Amino acid sequence: MxxxxxxxxxxxxxxxxxxxxxxxxxxxxxxxxxxxxxxxxxxxxxxxxxxxxxxxxxxxxxxxxxxxxxxxxxxxxxxxxxxxxxxxxxxxxxxxxxxxxxxxxxxxxxxxxxxxxxxxxxxxxxxxxxxxxxxxxxxxxxxxxxxxxxxxxxxxxxxxxxxxxxxxxxxxxxxxxxxxxxxxxxxxxxxxxxxxxxxxxxxxxxxxxxxxxxxxxDHRPLEQTIEEAAGIMREAVWNKEKVLIPSFAVGRSQLILYYLNKLARSGRVPEFPVFLDSPMAIDALKLYRKYLHVLDAETREQTRNGEYPLDVPNLTCTVTPDESRKINDMHCCAVVIAGSGMCTGGRIIHHLRHNIWRRNVTVLIVGYQAHGTLGRQLVEGAKFVRIFGERVIVRATVRTLGGLSxxxxxxxxxxxxxxxxxxxxxxxxxxxxxxxxxxxxxxxxxxxxxxxxxxxxxxxxxxxxxxx
Ligand SMILES: [Zn+2]
The missing domain is CATH 3.60.15.10 (Ribonuclease Z/Hydroxyacylglutathione hydrolase-like)
Known part of the structure; x- marks a missing residue:
């Protein structure tokens, strides 16, 4: 053979x-x-x-x-x-x-x-x-x-x-x-x-x-990553910031939701609204529920106890472009998870254009950013970036969360x-x-x-x- x-x-x-x-x-x-x-x-x-x-x-x-x-x-x-x-x-x-x-x-x-x-x-x-x-x-x-x-x-x-x-x-x-x-x-x-x-x-x-x-x-220990995430989120909530998280729709978005939920439920971070602004991530989220029987024992156990870990109390799933645009009117503390993961397209681009020039905004990078992508420019500390052909100043804080692989x-x-x-x-x-x-x-x-x-x-x- x-x-x-x-x-x-x-x-x-x-x-x-x-x-x-x-x-x-x-x-x-x-x-x-x-x-x-x-x-x-x-x-x-x-x-x-x-x-x-x-x-x-x-x-x-x-x-x-x-x-x-x-x-x-x-x-x-x-x-x-x-x-x-x-x-x-x-x-x-x-x-x-x-x-x-x-x-x-x-x-x-x-x-x-x-x-x-x-x-x-x-x-x-x-x-x-x-x-x-x-x-x-x-x-x-x-x-x-x-x-x-x-x-x-x-x-x-x-x-x-x-x-x-x-x-x-x-x-x-x-x-x-x-x-x-x-x-x-x-x-x-x-x-x-x-x-x-x-x-x-x-x-x-x-x-x-x-x-x-x-x-x-090796990746760095997961506990360290979660600790860092808790710190970033506490600061953001305290400063009433908007947190933009560019994320892949399948896998990474749900993992981020899991951790945000865990941090809020355990009281490590005060409660805050979360927007999942990606139709594909929303569909994928439903599949986690559908395939609960192939998720890990802890998740199944929690679900049996009425605490399905992806049931996020303050979560809004925005399906239509209109719903997505409405998020722009919110300037108080909110987390927005949107694709694409490397800021090469998708709704995250609109959120970046509306917010990246503001000071009370954090862009939280949670995945790999390839060379030449907007995400990579942000990680590397660009002072200005080009979005839809327009030169935009970066006043937002850009933070990178490693270890989530x-x-x-x-x-x-x-x-x-x-x-x-x-x-x-x-x-x-x-x-x-x-x-x-x-x-x-x-x-x-x-x-x-x-x-x-x-x-x-x-x-x-x-x-x-x-x-x-
Ligand atoms: Zn793969």
Missing amino acids: KISFYGAAGEVTGSCYYVETSRARVLVDFGLHQGTREQRQRNRVLPPVPFDRLDAVVLTHAHIDHSGRLPLLKRQGYTRQIYCTPATRDLVELLLRDSAELQQADAKRMTKRNERRGKPAVRPLYSVEDAIAILDQLSTLRYDTPAEVAPGVSIRFVDAGHILGSASIEMTVVDGGVKRVIVFSGDIGQNGMPLLRDPTPLAKADLVLMESTYGDR AHAGQSELLAWAGNYEKNAAGQRPRFVLTHGEPGARAALQAKLKATLAIDAELPEWGGSITLN
């Missing part, structure tokens, strides 16, 4: 694996390349996979760098099923629609630019219709429920603790009378995060394909890898590292060697390995 790497090999986006046996072909994840224009351009070049002859597609989780190219499958002649967990299915619906809208807006903008230069129109990578059409092919499998998805290939999803519905895949492959177990780690979450269960450690495998996003470092840090990755049992010959499984920048991936490789005597391989795009 052969496994080829067509994404997230020496980088963190565009996840895609292709598994071939003598009688089956399975694709695992089909994500978007994200980042610079050159990286995004790569989404238009399809990997050399016979899409129309695939037996199955399997999805680890809903994040767009794992699911974002699924809408291309239909046009390539793939009509069979795409397997994922039930929560992933619901999140994919939200995220793919949003992704398609962004693709269309991008294409429109580039077409306009091209027209001025006498160049041809740009077609979106896919349309909202393409995104909706692929949803029919999503087929759900619950955690810990093995199923045969292709001749001789069965899979089992286990909770990866990364986002709602996220999974590691344990794939059992029988080929030519030989049985092998391949584990696709997917993105592995941090232990001890609220709401989600901890990642499931697995023990038996012949081959492990493992993510390495934070292979080079949906990914395991280095120590947790090592513990996850160290859980695999040795075989009869005293050897651990074969390890392949993916989904990490070159530095992080190499650092994890070195640590695996030093602490567990594992010689992990580092494939590049288009590379493949054979498992006998």
Whole structure:
């Protein structure tokens, strides 16, 4: 059997694996390349996979760098099923629609630019219709429920603790009378995060394909982050400030709500109004309730006691643009959570334009800000920023809250890898590292060697390995 790497090999986006046996072909994840224009351009070049002859597609989780190219499958002649967990299915619906809208807006903008230069129109990578059409092919499998998805290939999803519905895949492959177990780690979450269960450690495998996003470092302790958040919020409430939190709609927004609620309920911070100003985050919030049974034991216990931790007493969910605009009239203490997470678009831009030049405003950064984004400029202390073509002075206080990551840090990755049992010959499984920048991936490789005597391989795009 052969496994080829067509994404997230020496980088963190565009996840895609292709598994071939003598009688089956399975694709695992089909994500978007994200980042610079050159990286995004790569989404238009399809990997050399016979899409129309695939037996199955399997999805680890809903994040767009794992699911974002699924809408291309239909046009390539793939009509069979795409397997994922039930929560992933619901999140994919939200995220793919949003992704398609962004693709269309991008294409429109580039077409306009091209027209001025006498160049041809740009077609979106896919349309909202393409995104909706692929949803029919999503087929759900619950955690810990093995199923045969292709001749001789069965899979089992286990909770990866990364986002709602996220999974590691344990794939059992029988080929030519030989049985092998391949584990696709997917993105592995941090232990001890609220709401989600901890990642499931697995023990038996012949081959492990493992993510390495934070292979080079540990996150700072969560308790420290919460303490800092409490301090920032106390100060903001005391000064009657408006707090703007740019946040990703799925995962991060709900985590922020959880902590704000906890701080207010425990009396560490006086009560304050919170606005969730993102239709996608509001929809995702509903899914947490729907999938309570896959949230962690503490959350389920609290809910049984009538204290569902995402029931925020002073929360207003603003769905329409009109409701969103009304938040501008409030100048007293209020927290506004809005997308996009890196201030590259979405409603947060409007809030920043209305508020960032004021003094009694705090912008609280709670996630990674890529180079070149407005969020990054704010983090780096820009005195002026450009918003909708207008030069705006930054008088707001910009604070950064580190440590809130949906990914395991280095120590947790090592513990996850160290859980695999040795075989009869005293050897651990074969390890392949993916989904990490070159530095992080190499650092994890070195640590695996030093602490567990594992010689992990580092494939590049288009590379493949054979498992006998
Ligand atoms: Zn992810």
